[in-house]
Structure formats: structure tokens, C-alpha cells
Amino acid sequence: MHVAVIGCGAAGLVSAKHLSNAEGFTCDVFEKSDRVGGIWVYSEIESDSRQLPTHSSMYKNLRTNLPKEVMEFSGLHYKRKDISYLPAQDVIDYLNEYANLFDLKKHVKFENLVTSVKPVGKKWELVAKDLNKDEDYTYIYDAVFVCNGHYSVPIYPTIKNQEKFEGLQLHSHEYRIPERFKNMRVLIIGIGPSGQDISFDLAQHAQIIYLSNHSPEYLSSRYPENVVFKPDVSHFEKNTVCYKDGSSNEIDAILYCTGYAYKFPFLDESCGIEINENYVSPLYKQLICIPNTTLAFIGLPFRTFIFPLLETQVRIQHQKMSWTM
Incomplete structure (x- = not known):
């Protein structure tokens, strides 16, 4: 054959x-x-x-x-x-x-x-x-x-007002080096293998990392001090992410680690x-x-x-x- x-x-x-x-x-x-x-x-x-x-x-x-x-x-x-x-x-x-x-x-x-x-x-x-x-x-x-x-072939989630966000938006497929995010406030959406690994890779360069997820089994893991766990995203404003628990953060960049x-x-x-x-x-x-x-x-x-x-x-x-x- x-x-x-x-x-x-x-x-x-x-x-x-x-x-x-x-x-x-x-x-x-x-x-x-x-x-x-x-x-x-x-x-x-x-x-x-x-x-x-x-x-x-x-x-x-x-x-x-x-x-x-x-x-x-x-x-x-x-x-x-x-x-x-x-x-x-x-x-x-x-x-x-x-x-x-x-x-x-x-x-x-x-x-x-x-x-x-x-x-x-x-x-x-x-x-x-x-x-x-x-x-x-x-x-x-x-x-x-x-x-x-x-x-x-990246999958992007559909989130209210994401087109109105004025900062950087990338999928993990496009992520290459952490230095690009020096001193930035970065939102990572997704806590699969890419989301976890990239959060560690970014930690020495980014100002703070907000790790949005709905997987409580990962909360007991040890992460760098500037990685903060957040719930699912509700919507975006021009420079702000709003979460489903009513909290919000100003951010400079979004990384979609969403498969x-x-x-x-x-x-x-x-x-x-x-x-x-x-x-x-x-x-x-x-x-x-x-x-x-x-x-x-x-x-x-x-x-x-x-x-x-x-x-x-x-x-x-x-x-x-x-x-x-």
C-alpha cells in the first residue's frame, strides 16, 4: 500500500x-x-x-x-x-x-x-x-x-465590548517573547497549559498579570506574586476589564489562551x-x-x-x- x-x-x-x-x-x-x-x-x-x-x-x-x-x-x-x-x-x-x-x-x-x-x-x-x-x-x-x-487556528471567545478595548489584544498563538509586555498590566484569559505557562513567563516583565478563569482546582498552585486570580470576564471598556463578580481592573493588554x-x-x-x-x-x-x-x-x-x-x-x-x- x-x-x-x-x-x-x-x-x-x-x-x-x-x-x-x-x-x-x-x-x-x-x-x-x-x-x-x-x-x-x-x-x-x-x-x-x-x-x-x-x-x-x-x-x-x-x-x-x-x-x-x-x-x-x-x-x-x-x-x-x-x-x-x-x-x-x-x-x-x-x-x-x-x-x-x-x-x-x-x-x-x-x-x-x-x-x-x-x-x-x-x-x-x-x-x-x-x-x-x-x-x-x-x-x-x-x-x-x-x-x-x-x-x-486560534479560538477567540466572544466577550461584550471587546472591540472597544483600546489596548493590545493577542491570542497565545501570537505570543513570542515576554519582553514585549514589560511593565504592562496584562489580562490572561484561560488557565490551560498555555495560560499557566505564559503567566510564569510574563511575570518577570509585566507589572501585574490578571489570570481570568473558572477552574478552582488551580487556585492552590503556587504562582508568582504579581499573578492575581480573577473570575470570568463580563465585558470590556476602553482600558478596563470588568468581571462577573462586579470587580474591574485597568489593563494594557489581553492574551487569549483559549485554545x-x-x-x-x-x-x-x-x-x-x-x-x-x-x-x-x-x-x-x-x-x-x-x-x-x-x-x-x-x-x-x-x-x-x-x-x-x-x-x-x-x-x-x-x-x-x-x-x-
Whole structure:
């Protein structure tokens, strides 16, 4: 079986490793950038000369919120032994070492942007633009692994009068360095992994940080002294945030740490995939497309040990396809 893998982050690399090593399987990996790593690649440049986005949701000082011991693929350990929670660059180094160890880059079509995927009989037609040649090419595959990630399309909440706020408004996707917020009064909305981590990153530079959330389980955690917990936001005024408990604060900037939307712009309607309220369906075990079972989505779940999950999902889909050969 000839398999297309879309994306060359962690999910795409582990897919390529298992598919390329399996008897009876070959694969091509399509990656719109010129390197492996996906979300782990840090860049302060927003777009390239082609006006394509070049930065992921990675910020300069990010450290993993999981220990490296649960962020490994089989066959390779991290070289670093002194700490468990790693800077992002260590993860990039690991993914490149993994790609080199298993000779995966030879399967990657770098700077190829997938624009269309649709079923044609029992096979799949994939169209990709070669960004260097500015030409579209059409390929036929027996199966498709979607590995394009889901941390690139920001979700913004709808809050009364937010368009009237006169200060800076950013999503965590756009956050890069804390120095930009020096001496500012910053409101962070959301207390997921990004909201928590960015509040620590900002604390040494911002004047004060208001961390708006409705998750009391986090209130017992230790935060820097200039991080103040606040309830959900009611509305904004031109330089003020008003909360649902009636209190208010003057602020200079808002950071929305409110998550990301699933998006697969290259999938044709005939693939049978729908996204409703950020739920992808119809999928079996959040993995296999039920109407077209040779279409798989690697890495949709979150709040999990993602690297072992990716490898498990790849093994499951590979085994399922092996039974049909």
C-alpha cells in the first residue's frame, strides 16, 4: 500500500517510521515548510515571501508541560539527562535525531503544500503545490494519514465590548517573547497549559498579570506574586476589564489562551468529515474515518501523553490496513 502522510511534525515522523519499515508499505510525507518539527519549530517571522504562515504556536521560552520520559518514541531516548521538562529546542533536536536515525527525510516532500484530498474509487487523489516550482502535482494513494496538527487556528471567545478595548489584544498563538509586555498590566484569559505557562513567563516583565478563569482546582498552585486570580470576564471598556463578580481592573493588554480549532482545509466534502463545535466526526476511536477507513487522523486527542498516543494510533491504523492487504 502506498500511503500519503500530511505533515512532518511528531505525528508525521512516527507515521513515516512505521510505514517505511513495514513490508508491503511505502509512504510520501508532505510538508509545507523546509524542515521537520511542526509545532515545535520556533520562528518570530509570521509569514514567508509567499505569504504563507511560518510560525507555529511556539514561543521562545516554552518548556514542555510533560516530562521527557513520556515524550519519547520507541527506539530513541532523549540525550539530555539533567532535567525532565525540556526547552522546545531539545524536542526539535530529538525529532531531527529520530528522523536521521531511521532515515525518514528521504520520504519527505519538503515545501509541498497539500491543497486537496478526495476519494477516487477505493483510492485517494491528493493534490499538492510544489512551492519552489509554483506548480500543482496530482498523486494517487491507497491511504492517507492526516498529521497536520491542531494548534494553529486560534479560538477567540466572544466577550461584550471587546472591540472597544483600546489596548493590545493577542491570542497565545501570537505570543513570542515576554519582553514585549514589560511593565504592562496584562489580562490572561484561560488557565490551560498555555495560560499557566505564559503567566510564569510574563511575570518577570509585566507589572501585574490578571489570570481570568473558572477552574478552582488551580487556585492552590503556587504562582508568582504579581499573578492575581480573577473570575470570568463580563465585558470590556476602553482600558478596563470588568468581571462577573462586579470587580474591574485597568489593563494594557489581553492574551487569549483559549485554545485552537480543528481545521482540515484540504479535505474535500466527499471525504465525509465534519467539524461541529470543534468535534471531528464521524471517527472510530478519534482515529479512523468511518465512511472511508483508509483515511486516518493521527493526534487529534489532547490532554494526554501525546508521543506514545501518536505511535499507538499509527500502529493501530497500520495493523488495520495490513489485514486488508
